[in-house]
Structure formats: structure tokens, C-alpha cells
Amino acid sequence: MGIADQFKDKAQELADQAKQQKAGGKQGQARERSADQASRRGADQPQGRRPEARDRAKDAADQARERSGR
Numbered sequence: 001m002g003i004a005d006q007f008k009d010k011a012q013e014l015a016d017q018a019k020q021q022k023a024g025g026k027q028g029q030a031r032e033r034s035a036d037q038a039s040r041r042g043a044d045q046p047q048g049r050r051p052e053a054r055d056r057a058k059d060a061a062d063q064a065r066e067r068s069g070r
Helices: 003-044 051-070
Strands: none
Touching: none
16 A cells, blocks of 8 residues: 555545534534523423422422411
């Protein structure tokens, strides 16, 4: 194998690495965007009925404490 072939192989290897890094960067950015959107959605809107159920349970516990304190 000649020196020219070695340089071509190395250039191809570096080009492949650059493509992989570029593709990985785009995927990472997409994950970050979706995570940001999900966190904003969670702050703006309750997920399912969990907050309502939590509030009802807290109210029931408060009422039970009030009754037992009488």
C-alpha cells in the first residue's frame, strides 16, 4: 500500500467520523428540544389527573384531621 492510499484511507475515516458526529449532534439537539418542550408542557398543564387526585387526597386528609381534632 502506498502513501497516497494511506492518506486516502485516513481521509475517508475522518470523513466518516465527521458524518457520525454531525448525525449524533442533530439527534442530541432533537432530544434536548423534546425534553424542553415536555418540561414546559408539564409546567403549563397537569399531566393526566394526578394533581387533581393529589388535591382530593390532601383535602380528605385535612378534613379527617379536623374531625379528629373536635
